Structure formats: structure tokens, C-alpha cells
Amino acid sequence: MTEEEFARVVREFGTAVYRAAYAQTCSRSIAEDIFQESFLKLWSRPVFFKDDYHLKCWLLKVTTNLCRDHFKSAYQRKVSPTDTPLDPSTPESEDPQNGIVFDALARLPENERILLHLFYEEDYSIKEITRITGKSSAAVKTGLSRARKKLRTILLESESQ
Amino acid sequence: MNKTVRETYKEAFEAIRPPEDLIAKTVAHSKTRPTPTKQAKWRGLSTMPPAIVAACLAVLCVFGLATHPSSIAEAKNLRLSSPVITLSGPNSLEIDTYEDRAAIYVESDFSCENSLGKPYRIKTDNNIMIVSGKGSFSSEWSNELVIKPDASPIGTIRITVPLSKEDKKELEENTDSDDAITRVLFSCLMELKKTTLTLENEAGTTVYIMAIPEFSSWKDLRNLTSIDAVLTEKPPKPSE
Numbered sequence: 317m318t319e320e321e322f323a324r325v326v327r328e329f330g331t332a333v334y335r336a337a338y339a340q341t342c343s344r345s346i347a348e349d350i351f352q353e354s355f356l357k358l359w360s361r362p363v364f365f366k367d368d369y370h371l372k373c374w375l376l377k378v379t380t381n382l383c384r385d386h387f388k389s390a391y392q393r394k395v396s397p398t399d400t401p402l403d404p405s406t407p408e409s410e411d412p413q414n415g416i417v418f419d420a421l422a423r424l425p426e427n428e429r430i431l432l433h434l435f436y437e438e439d440y441s442i443k444e445i446t447r448i449t450g451k452s453s454a455a456v457k458t459g460l461s462r463a464r465k466k467l468r469t470i471l472l473e474s475e476s477q
Numbered sequence: 478m479n480k481t482v483r484e485t486y487k488e489a490f491e492a493i494r495p496p497e498d499l500i501a502k503t504v505a506h507s508k509t510r511p512t513p514t515k516q517a518k519w520r521g522l523s524t525m526p527p528a529i530v531a532a533c534l535a536v537l538c539v540f541g542l543a544t545h546p547s548s549i550a551e552a553k554n555l556r557l558s559s560p561v562i563t564l565s566g567p568n569s570l571e572i573d574t575y576e577d578r579a580a581i582y583v584e585s586d587f588s589c590e591n592s593l594g595k596p597y598r599i600k601t602d603n604n605i606m607i608v609s610g611k612g613s614f615s616s617e618w619s620n621e622l623v624i625k626p627d628a629s630p631i632g633t634i635r636i637t638v639p640l641s642k643e644d645k646k647e648l649e650e651n652t653d654s655d656d657a658i659t660r661v662l663f664s665c666l667m668e669l670k671k672t673t674l675t676l677e678n679e680a681g682t683t684v685y686i687m688a689i690p691e692f693s694s695w696k697d698l699r700n701l702t703s704i705d706a707v708l709t710e711k712p713p714k715p716s717e
Contacts, residue, residue: 323504330503334495348499355503417489436486468482 317359326355329372332438333379339433340383342422350382376438377448380430387426420470428463435460 317325333354337347357378365371421429434440434448442460446453480488 319504326500326504330495330500331493335490335493338493339490348495351495351499352503414489414492417486432486436483437490464482467486471482471485 322355322359325358325371325375328368329375330355332372333375335437336376336379336430336433337383339421339437340380340426340429341386342418342429346386350379350386353382354378373444373448376434377450380449383426383430416471416474417467420467423470424463424466428459428466431456431460432463432467435464 330351334347334351337350337354338344341347341350354375358375365374421432424432430449431445434445440448442453442456445451445456445460449456451459
């Protein structure tokens, strides 16, 4: 991959990678780390892709794995968060509706967040999500259904308040 | 207006974009690194015929089984000696053993060679390695830890430890911070503490570490002056 091509990929798929990392970690700083790590993996490995669709799937898969590694890391296990997942200074928390979505995400189990994100944000099918996450089709269906139900409930609750 | 959950979700994520400087830094990084094709000769491994790779793995497995210590329990009956591991400062860890050996925690992958550039024969168990030679082990701002034996035929041992991402980040952000280095050392020692290990030095002597002292917080390390550990040595077989 040439430098120009790499720059194009970072600009084109950076947002998707960053959003996927943010959806899973609910933290801008960790999402930034994972963003860089994902693209460095792309740069440091001579992986060839059929097309941009294939490349994007690969990047999202790497991002998902890195997030999983992050949650499994010794550091993460030793450190217990003392603040809310969302930094109040971040722009997304200024809109109350957005805040509700992120709050709902943070309340979901880590493995369900990515399913929801790939389904809603990236419009992937169950089959595609299966490939990216490496889970079985049944696990994706169950997890997704559970996550969607939880999200819907939280959003409805917030609307009624 | 009633929005679908999908629309609400997408709208919320509209504001989530990577900062421009992060994109710029990531792109700039590719310019400072060699292109992947020039990086490592080991890449050729992936193009090797599977049969050759399988044969190499088989040889390694046989070697591993042949050299594996028969039993950790056996070590419990062995003669004990008490080396002292001293933290002479946040940046250095003196390991002084009566048996002229030192122990150090490493992560699963590491490289090790002496000052002559020769790979040091070493066996690890539970990510702990032991090196022979009385001397000091120092950690500077680097993931490279160096053991310099005072008087040893094997020369200086150089170990490259692949630090965790958090450790790397912490070291990069706190280049002058003794705390960062101490914390990294602590995480190494914490692993050492909970492990019984079996290793063999260059001379073929099998050495065991049975106990590592108590300390509960990495911050405690700053005030810690010495750590007692127990090494055990496998006795010679009756036939020897």
C-alpha cells in the first residue's frame, strides 16, 4: 500500500473505525488509541484487499478485536472507572437525545455494543456482522435482538419522561 | 416527529468523528516507517510451504517436551537459597543471588542475547526467565531491559520486553517520570510473585523460584528497598 493510498483509506474509513471504537469503549481517548492501532496494523501488514468494501470490513474486524483486547487487558481489569463513561465536555453529550443513546450504549454489555453499532450505524446484515465479529449467526441474532430491545426500552423511557 | 431507533442512533453518532490532528498524525506515521515489504525477513514464513512449517513446529514440540522439567512438585523437596532482589532506585533493580542467578519477568515473546550477540539458552515457564550471573538489572526509558553480570562468562544479557500498550503509552507520555517506570516494573514483579517457575541456566542447571515477597501496590515499590525471593536448585540425580 502506498502512502497516498494509506492516506486515502485513513480519511475515507477513519470515521467508521473511530465510531466503531467509540461505540464499544464509550471513551474518546481509548477510541483514538484504537483508531491509530487499527490503521497501523493496516500499514504494517501487507494485506491485499479485493475492494474497499473488503478493506472496510477488515478494518472494522481489527477494531472490534482491539476493543476486545482492551477490555481483556490487565490494565483495564485493574483500573475501576470512577467517572461516567462520557466526558461532559465532548460535543455529543451536549444534545440530550444523543446523550441518552450513548448512555444506553454504555449500559449494554461490551459484546452487544458492536452488534448494535454494525447493525444501526453501518447497516450491515446479520451475515456480514457474523463475519466481522467472528460470532455464530445464532449468537449475533440473539445478542442483537437483546441489545435492540434494551436500547428501544431506554429510548422510550427517556421520551416518556 | 417520531424517529426510528436507527435514525436516532445515526443522528447521535453524527457528532462522533476522529479529530483532524489524529488523522494527520496517523497518516504522517506511515511516512516515518519503512514500507511493510522491507520490514522483516520473517514475512517469508507465510509463503513457506505448509509442510515445512509443520515439520519445524513438530521439531520444536519434540524439543519442548524433551526438555520440560518432570515435575514442579519435585522442586519442593529441593535445597533452598535466598537471593535478594534490591530496588536501588526507581530505574534500577539489583538482583543479587547467592547462586549467581537472577530472575526477571518477561511477556510471552522476548528476545535475549548476550553481549557477544549470541542467543542465550534459556527456558521459560509462566513467562518468567532466569539468567545466570551476578549483577544488576536496569530499566531505562525503553522496553529493553539489560542485565549486566559483574563476573560471568556469558556477558551482558539484553532482553527486549514487549510492553503492553498501556505501559508503552505511559512511558511515552512520562519520559521523565520515575513513577511510570516503577509501575511497569511493578506489573512485572506482580507476575513474578504469583508464579512458581522452572528454568535452566546456560550450564544446564535447573533452577526454580518458589516465592516472591509481598507488596500490594506499585506505589509501595518506591519505598521498597529489598525483596526476598527464594530460589531452589534441583539436586543432582543419584546416578550423577
